Amino acid sequence: MKLYSYFRSSAAYRVRIALNLKKLEAEVIPIHLLKNGGEQHSAAYRQINPSELVPALLEANAEQGFTLTQSLSILEYLDEKFTDTVLLPKNIQQRALIRAFSQSIACDIHPLNNLRVLQYLSAALEVSDEQKTAWYTHWIEVGFAGLEAQLKHSNGQFCFGNSASFADCCLIPQVYNALRFNIDLSAYPKIQSIYTHCNTLSAFQNAAPEAQADAA
Amino acid sequence: MKLYSYFRSSAAYRVRIALNLKKLEAEVIPIHLLKNGGEQHSAAYRQINPSELVPALLEANAEQGFTLTQSLSILEYLDEKFTDTVLLPKNIQQRALIRAFSQSIACDIHPLNNLRVLQYLSAALEVSDEQKTAWYTHWIEVGFAGLEAQLKHSNGQFCFGNSASFADCCLIPQVYNALRFNIDLSAYPKIQSIYTHCNTLSAFQNAAPEAQADAA
Incomplete structure (x- = not known):
């Protein structure tokens, strides 16, 4: 592959x-x-x-x-x-909740803050850097509040229990980006704790941007 | 339910x-x-x-x-x-292509043009109606070019063959929205033909906005 x-x-x-x-x-x-x-x-x-x-x-x-x-x-x-x-369990309801969490990131947060959108805001709409930061922060805060609520009953090391799932594959990169933009994450303790745990694992460490050959 | x-x-x-x-x-x-x-x-x-x-x-x-x-x-x-x-076939590759097509809409087009984003553009960024239309049109055009390319080998009545799938569930609402904003769809003949076919079917007709009780 x-x-x-x-x-x-x-x-x-x-x-x-x-x-x-x-x-x-x-x-x-x-x-x-x-x-x-x-x-x-x-x-x-x-x-x-x-x-x-x-x-x-x-x-x-x-x-x-x-x-x-x-x-x-x-x-x-x-x-x-x-x-x-496997990164999805067999239980149909659990699979659905994990997919919903993942899509809350992939459909509702990330698309608004990715490179091409930030480029359009600058180039076509001529928004200031300050407004761009406010835009970025707004969608992170709205989105993370929803994610933290979805994790309300989560008591494991990962988003859903004690095995990694699609949810963790999506959450960790999104938190990484938020930190890169200096967003305050203190309102999201579950998210923070899962992020910290995942980053102790080599599967996550080796996937990080700074571990990539093209990061140079 | x-x-x-x-x-x-x-x-x-x-x-x-x-x-x-x-x-x-x-x-x-x-x-x-x-x-x-x-x-x-x-x-x-x-x-x-x-x-x-x-x-x-x-x-x-x-x-x-x-x-x-x-x-x-x-x-x-x-x-x-x-x-x-079922709305996904058993073949793993086909399922993957259908999901990719669906996510091209749900992750790359729709999130940029939905109500809360258009509201933010007006309220927080004070962009003009003209700029908002240009924004909307831009993401539709970029996105639809990708969708039409994904349909290149499609020869059925639906996005993928002759059965409806997740792809059609996503495409028809997105086209409906584009038409509501008067976007010219002449560059996307496959999309147009699938849209026309699906809307001859009661499952699609009865799901349309104007058929809903709250449309009044």
């Missing part, structure tokens, strides 16, 4: 964590989202992902080849295909 | 389509996103969904009760629980 990745991409970071937790190997191919006007916009990469976003997963050995985009879809695919270590 | 819905919510519309395709009954409880400062922000609704968004699905008869948020998580739950008519 090949993973098209950018070290700081939160969505690629989710997939890197999942691959590590599941002990799967993938060759990481860096796509620099800033250099050369953004390598994700190149003709070569558009062949891989016409949506011009990372990550993308290429299964070179699958019949007829197979390229998959969207981090949560990649997580589902890996979990259905490689079942030694 | 009870579905907390708003007639114009694209995410609630996805779930209404899925319920109809699967021939499942749910009592629809309208949450008006504009009246009374937005009923989704009320204390009563925050108990149901702390993220203050629609839809939410309440399984009153499940053990200990069970409330589920996030439209795609609800679709997965319904498809795992009620298997007479």
Whole structure:
């Protein structure tokens, strides 16, 4: 497998964590989202992902080849295909709650704060840096309040119990980003405690932006 | 089951389509996103969904009760629980491609153009109506180009072959919204043809905003 990745991409970071937790190997191919006007916009990469976003997963050995985009879809695919270590439990309600938590990040927080949106705010809407920080902070705070509430009954080391799931694959990169933007997380003790725990584990450490070859 | 819905919510519309395709009954409880400062922000609704968004699905008869948020998580739950008519095929690669397509809408297009974001652009960033239309149009055009490319090999009546899937549940509401904002869709012939076909079917017709009790 090949993973098209950018070290700081939160969505690629989710997939890197999942691959590590599941002990799967993938060759990481860096796509620099800033250099050369953004390598994700190149003709070569558009062949891989016409949506011009990372990550993308290429299964070179699958019949007829197979390229998959969207981090949560990649997580589902890996979990259905490689079942030694799974990141969703069997219980239908638990699976649903874990997916809802993951989508609260992937659909309601991250899309508003990713690079292309911040670029549009500056370039097309000419918002100030201060307004951009307020925008970023607003969606983190609204979103994290909802996440913390979803974790209300959580008493394990991970978001849902004592095994890592899709939820942790999504939460850790989102917290990493929030900290990078100096957001105060003191209102979210469950989130903080899960973040601290996950980052003691090599699967999470080795997926972090600064551990990537393209972080240099 | 009870579905907390708003007639114009694209995410609630996805779930209404899925319920109809699967021939499942749910009592629809309208949450008006504009009246009374937005009923989704009320204390009563925050108990149901702390993220203050629609839809939410309440399984009153499940053990200990069970409330589920996030439209795609609800679709997965319904498809795992009620298997007479399924909206994801068994093939792992096909499932992955359908989920990726659905997430291209739910993660990359819709979150940027929903009500709370447009409200923030006006209220906090004081962007003009013209700039707001340009913002809306930009994310639709970028997103729809990616969707049309994902449909390149599609030759069926639906997004993926001749059965409805999660992809159609997501696409039809997104196209409906784009048309409401008068976006020119002539560059997306596959999307247009799937939209036209789906809207000949009662499952889609009965899920449309104007068919809802709260549309009055």
